[in-house]
Amino acid sequence: MHFQQLDNMTLQSSSLPHTAIVVTDASIKNNIATSVSQIHIHNHPLIKMVHHAAFITSTEAELFAIRCNINQACSKENISKIIVATDSIHAAKKLFDNKSNPYQIHTTAILHELQQFFSAWQENSIEFWECPSRLNWRLHWSVDKESKLFNPQPLFPGKISWDYCKKSDSDNIINQWKMTFQASDGKGRNFLNLVNDNYEIIEPSYIKGGPWLQAFGLSNSLCARATRVITNHAPIGEYCLRFFLNKEFKYPCGLYSIETRRHILHECMRHNGYWNPRRDSLNPFIMFLSANPKAFTFNDSLLSVAPNWTWSSFFSLFSPFHFLLYSFFDWSSFFPYLSLSLISFFFIM
Ligand SMILES: [Zn+2]
Numbered sequence: 001m002h003f004q005q006l007d008n009m010t011l012q013s014s015s016l017p018h019t020a021i022v023v024t025d026a027s028i029k030n031n032i033a034t035s036v037s038q039i040h041i042h043n044h045p046l047i048k049m050v051h052h053a054a055f056i057t058s059t060e061a062e063l064f065a066i067r068c069n070i071n072q073a074c075s076k077e078n079i080s081k082i083i084v085a086t087d088s089i090h091a092a093k094k095l096f097d098n099k100s101n102p103y104q105i106h107t108t109a110i111l112h113e114l115q116q117f118f119s120a121w122q123e124n125s126i127e128f129w130e131c132p133s134r135l136n137w138r139l140h141w142s143v144d145k146e147s148k149l150f151n152p153q154p155l156f157p158g159k160i161s162w163d164y165c166k167k168s169d170s171d172n173i174i175n176q177w178k179m180t181f182q183a184s185d186g187k188g189r190n191f192l193n194l195v196n197d198n199y200e201i202i203e204p205s206y207i208k209g210g211p212w213l214q215a216f217g218l219s220n221s222l223c224a225r226a227t228r229v230i231t232n233h234a235p236i237g238e239y240c241l242r243f244f245l246n247k248e249f250k251y252p253c254g255l256y257s258i259e260t261r262r263h264i265l266h267e268c269m270r271h272n273g274y275w276n277p278r279r280d281s282l283n284p285f286i287m288f289l290s291a292n293p294k295a296f297t298f299n300d301s302l303l304s305v306a307p308n309w310t311w312s313s314f315f316s317l318f319s320p321f322h323f324l325l326y327s328f329f330d331w332s333s334f335f336p337y338l339s340l341s342l343i344s345f346f347f348i349m
Contacts, residue, residue, distance in 0.1 A: 002130075002132075002135065003135050006085065006129065006135075006137050006139075007137075009021075009083065009129065010040075010043070010139065013043075013081075013083060014042060014043035016042075016081070017041070017042050017078070018078050018079055018080040018081060019041070019080070019081040019083060020039055020040070020041050020046075020073040020076065020079045020081070020082050020083070021039070021040040021041075021083045021085060021139065022037060022039050022040075022066075022069035022072075022073055022082060022083065022084050022085070023037065023040070023086075023131070023139045024036070024038075024062065024065035024066055024069055024084070024085075024086045025037075025065070025086070025087060025133070025140065025143045025147045026058055026061035026062045026064075026065055026088070027144075027147040027148045028058055028061065029148075029150070029152070030151070030152065030153060030154070031054060031055055031154065032053070032054050032152045032153075032154060033052065033054075033056050033058065033060070033061035034050065034051070034052055034061075034147045034148075034150045034152065035050070035051045035053075035061045035064055035065035035068075035147065036048070036050050036143040036146045036147040037049050037066075037068055037069040037072075038139070038142070038143050039069060039072055039073055039076075040139065041076070041079075046076075047072050049065075049068050049069070050146070050150075051064065051065070051068065052150070052152050054154050054158040054159075055158055055159065055161060055164045056161045056163070056164050057161065057163045057167055058088070059088065059090070059091045059094070059103065060106070060161060060163060062086060062088040062091035062092075063091050063092075063094060063103055063106040063107070065086075066086065066091065066092060066095075066106075066110065067106050067109055067110050067113075069084065070082060070084070070110055070113055070114065070126075071113055074113050074114075074116065074117045080121060080124050080125070081124070081125050081126070081127070082117075082126045082127070083126075083127045083129060084126065084127070084128045084129065085129045085137075085139065085140055086128070086130070086131060087130070087132050087133045087140065089128065089130035091103075092128045094106075094107055095107050095111065102161075102162055102163045103163075114126065174205075174206070177204060178203045178204060181203065181204050182201075182203075188231055188232075190231065191230065191232075192229060192230045192231075192232065192261070192280075194212075194230070194280060194281065194282045194285055195280055195281050195282070196211070196281065196282060197281065197283065199281070202282060211282065212226070212230070212282070215282050215283065215286050216286050216289075222286070222289060222290065225289055225295070225296045225297065226285075226286065228296050229261060229265070229285075229289070229296050232261055234261065234296045235296065235297070235298045235299075236259045236261060236296070237249055237251050237257075237258040237259035237260070238258060238259060238260045241258060252270065253268055255267075255268070265279045265280075265285070265288065266279060271288075271292040271294070271295045272292075273288075273291035273292045274287050274288045274290075274291035274292065276288070
């Protein structure tokens with residue numbers, strides 16, 4: 001659909017000699033950004049520019065390409081309309097961000113150029129079109145391909161942009177966070193390592209709340225149950241065996257004397273409302289929990305052998321540290337953020 005709109009736009013512009021279509025793209029390899037920009041007028045490529053810069057971010061490279069293109073388009077005579085097609089529309093939006101930001105050196109230069117362009121004739125205009133690389137739209141495809149062709153090597157030590165420094169720091173912290181998560185016991189020995197759709201172990205991330213909460217964070221009860229399963233702090237025999245050796249409990253299935261998380265997830269005929277066997281993958285795991293609302297929920301049958309024992313007395317045994325475990329209860333419907341903070345806590349550890 002968008003592809004068609006881009007083609008229609010090009011077709012209309014091809015008959016207008018006063019319209020310049022500028023197409024930009026940038027890619028980064030070996031810490032060197034390559035930005036390629038091309039200007040088309042009357043359906044013909046007119047100017048192509050290639051720039052390299054070391055130790056800058058992709059947003060800076062994209063903005064620089066837009067800046068060069070607009071500068072070139074404005075310098076052409078009789079151009080009354082500029083159409084910018086870019087796969088980084090977020091970079092173009094920085095032009096209209098009037099807050100203080102690290103890209104102002106580019107945005108100020110571009111806006112200065114545009115001010116002169118608009119002052120020259122009141123009908124002059126500019127449009128920005130988003131053109132994702134995956135569309136392979138013909139005009140963008142060639143600049144995208146070309147920006148990736150180069151393999152430059154830094155010859156001399158160069159300046160490092162402020163934004164690049166911040167990005168490097170952020171990348172290092174995230175890598176350290178992921179290594180700590182995999183290597184340390186902070187997440188607990190019983191932590192359930194789920195995999196993603198590509199069968200890779202899910203790693204912590206701060207993007208959109210992280211991969212776990214993205215999958216089940218919208219439902220409080222689902223989030224509470226998923227948290228119980230992942231941390232193995234759930235109302236099942238395996239958990240009771242760890243903390244209440246002297247208590248008796250029964251397992252309704254009868255197949256095993258101890259009800260384990262693995263049995264419930266992969267074998268138990270009491271919970272087979274979802275057929276996909278890949279329950280070690282996050283999405284099938286969540287679908288299993290959704291299809292089996294009684295799995296990993298609290299009920300009285302588990303402790304029916306010990307009638308004097310209640311779940312509230314169970315929690316009175318915990319030290320202050322274990323107050324976090326309260327969030328495993330369905331109290332999450334009253335305190336939804338307890339579960340969220342709990343799972344965040346484990347992941348941050
Ligand atoms: Zn069973």
